[in-house]
Amino acid sequence: MEAKLKSIIEKHGKDAGRLMDILHDVQCEFGHIPCDAVKIVSKILNISKVDVEQTISFYHFFSTSPVGKNTIYLNDSVVANFMGREEIAKAFEKEAGCSLGNVSKDGMFGLFNTACIGMNDQEPAALVNGIVFTQLTASKVKDIVAGLKAGKKAKELVKSFGDGANASELVKSMVNNNIKKKGQVIFSEYATGSALQKLINKTPEDIINEIKASNIKGRGGAGFPTGMKWDFCRKAQGAEKYVICNADEGEPGTFKDRVLLTEIPQRVFEGMAVAGYAIGAKQGILYLRNEYLYLNAHLEKTLEDLKKKNLLGKNILGKQGFDFDVRIQLGAGAYICGEESGLIESAEGKRGEPRNRPPFPAQKGYLNKPTVVNNVETLASVIRIIEKGSEWYKSIGTKDSSGTKVLSISGDCKNPGVYEIEWGMTIKEMLDMCVAENVQAVQVAGPSGRLINEKEFSRKIANEDLATGGSMIVIGKQRNILKDVVKNFTEFFIDESCGSCVPCRALNPVLLQKLEKVISGKATSKDIDEMTRLGKMMKELNRCGLGQTAANPVLTSIENFRNKYEELIKIKEEQSVYEFDMNGAVKESCEMVGRKA
C-alpha cells in the first residue's frame, strides 16, 4: 500500500495543496480511503492526520469505509421525486439487496442518496460507478444490477448514447443535451479562436473596458458585474494571478453548464484565456463537480486540441509573453463549493468552507493570490463580446440585463431542457415556451432563489426583476408544496451546510422541525410567524450565500403560499402553549400503572 500511495502522492508533486486529487486517486485505487492510507498520506505530506480526515469527511463522495464494489448514487432532487424516484429507489433496494444508505452484505453494492446531479430534465437518474444513467425505470434498474452482478462494467451497460457530443468517443454517455432553444450568444455559430485573434492586438485594459461596457453580469446567480471583477483583480497587487472557472454546478435544477461543457468546452476555455489576458494570469483552473466526472476525458482532450492550435499554452497565437494554461480540478460532492471562496478552499485541497470577506478573491484568492472566479456561461459569453463588440451584446436583452441567459427548465412541463433566452422574457412566456399547463408555482433560481405563485408569472427574468442563475423548476397543481418541495429543499440545505456558522448549522434544523410540525398538523399560527422571524435571521447572520439563502424555501413559500400553511393549522394558539406533548409522553407509563391519562 505504501509504495502505491507514494507514487500517487509523487504524481501530484508531493503537494498538500493537491489533496483533493490525491484522495481521488487513493479512492480510485482502493475503492475507499482506508484508515492506514490516511496515516501514510498525512506522514508523506507532513500534515496532521486529522487535517487529512477533515477534508475527506467534508465531501459526499469520499469515504473512509467501503462503499461497495459497485457504488450507486440515486438522485434525491425535488424533480427526481416528481418523476418517480421512489419506485426506482425500491427497485434498486430490491435488486441490489440493501437499503438506501447502506452496503449489501456481500459488499457488491453500495446504495446512497445524493443531491441534484444536474440531470433534472431526464430524471429519475443515478450515478453508477461514476456513469450517469437517466430516465430510469424499474426494469432498467433490474438490467443494470443484473449486468453488474454478471461482472460487466457500468459503461458497458449504457445501451444508447445521448445527442450531440454525448455520443462522441470520449464521452459515450446516455445523457441528453436537450437544447430546446438556441440564442444569439451561446448556441450560435462561432469560429474557435476568433476572440483570441482579436484580443492579441489589444491591451488588457481595452479588454476590461469592452467587458465593462457590455454590462455583462456573472451568470452563476450572484450577478456581479464581470468587468468590474476583472478590473479589481487586474489592479490587485501581485505578479501571480489565477482564473478559475466555476463548473461546480450544484444548485438543484440547473444543468446548463453541463450542456455547455459537453458541446462548447473550447469556448469556455477560450473565455478563460481571455480572462487570463485581461487580469494578467498565466494559470487557470476549471473546477468540475464530481457528478460530471464523465466529461473529464472530453475536457482534457479539448485542452490538448487547443494547445495544438496554440490557443492555449505558451505565446498564444504568437503573442510574446501571452501564456495561459488550464488544469481541471475535480470536486467531490459539496454544494457549498459552488460558492467562490469555498471553491478556492477546495481547490487548495481543503474543506470547502467559505472564507471571511474581506479580503475578496480578487485581492486574495487561490493560494492567496488575486483570483477571478467566473461561471461557465459567463466565460462562454465573454468571447462573443470580444468577437462582436459590447454594442452588439447590449442590443440583446433588457437595458439593465444585457445578453442572453441559458435556462435549465425542469419539472412539470412537456419540454424540459436547456433554453437560451433573451433577458426580459416573462415567466408566463417561459411556461408557454416549455409547454407547461396547470402550473401552481415556479421555483426561480433554484432552492436558494424564490418560489413564486401565479401572481408573479408576469414578472420578467432579468437581473432587475427576477434574477436567476438559470434553474427554473415548474411545479404543477398536483404537487404538495410543503411536503414535496419546501421540505426537500430545506433538508438539502441542512445536508450541504458546511456547519461553520452557528445560525446555518443550528437554525435550519429548527426550521425543518417547525415545518414538519406544520405538515403533521401540530402547529399553530404562531409557528408560521416564528419561521418567518427566524428565517430572516438566517439572511442577516450567516457568512456566505448558502447560509443567507438557506431559509428562502421556507420564507418565500410562506410569502406566496401562506394558505398552504394555514390549511394545516388545526390547533388554536391558546390550546397549545407547549411544543411538548405531555399526554403522549406519559401514555405508556400511565397504561402500565393502570392510570387514565
Add this chain to the structure above:
Amino acid sequence: MAEKIKFKIDGKECSGEAGQFIIDAAAECGVFIPFLCHMKGIVPAGSCRVCTVKVNGRPMAACTTPVGNDIQNASIENATPQLEEMRKTIIELLFVEGNHFCPTCEKSGNCELQALAYRYKMMVPQFSYNFPLKKLDALTPKLFIDRNRCILCKKCIRSIKDKDNKSYFAFNKRGAKLEIHVDHEMAPSMNDELAQKAMDNCPVGAILKKEKGFEIPIGKRKFDKKPIGSDIEK
C-alpha cells in the same frame, strides 16, 4: 503612527487603527461586542456570528471586518434590540444543539457560553432540546474531549499547534454532523503547558485537562465575580 480612523458605535465616538478588527477597536474604546469564537491575535473564524453588528445598516461580523477607510465616519449598531435578540437566539441555539449541564461542568463560572446566557437572561431556550448523542474522546494522555459541550468555535484548531505548525485539532464531517477531532498520533507529544492552553482557550468545557479538576471552587471563578464584558464596558 498612522492617523486613527473614527466611527461611531451606537452613537459613541470610537476609533481604531487601519487593519484592526472592529471588535478589538471597540473593546479599546470601552464597547463590548459579545463573541464566542474571537481570540485577539489569531486568525479570525467568524463562525459563531454572535459579534454581528451593522455597519451603515449592513450586517457584518465585527471579528472579521477590519477597520478601514470604508469605516471612516461609519455608524455601527451594536446593542440594538434586533441584534441583541439575534445574539440571544444564537446562544439558545447552542444550548439546544449540544448538551450543556452547567452544574456538573468543570468550566462552570469560567464558561463564556454560560456567561453570555446570563448576560442575555436566558431562562429556558425558546427551542426544544435536541439531546443529541455525542461521542466523548478520552484517548489522549493529557486531554479529555467532551463533544456534548463543544460549540465548534475553532479556537483549538486555530491556536493549538506543534512546533512545525501542525494542528492538533481539526473539524470532521460537516453541517449539523460537524464535530471536533484531536489527532491521536500527535497528542502524545503535547506537553502540560499546551494542554493547559487548549483548555484555557476553549470558551466552554469541551476540552479539559486530565488529572485535575475544580481547582478554583465555584463562586470564585472568573464570571462569578464579574459578568462577561464588564472588564471592557465603560
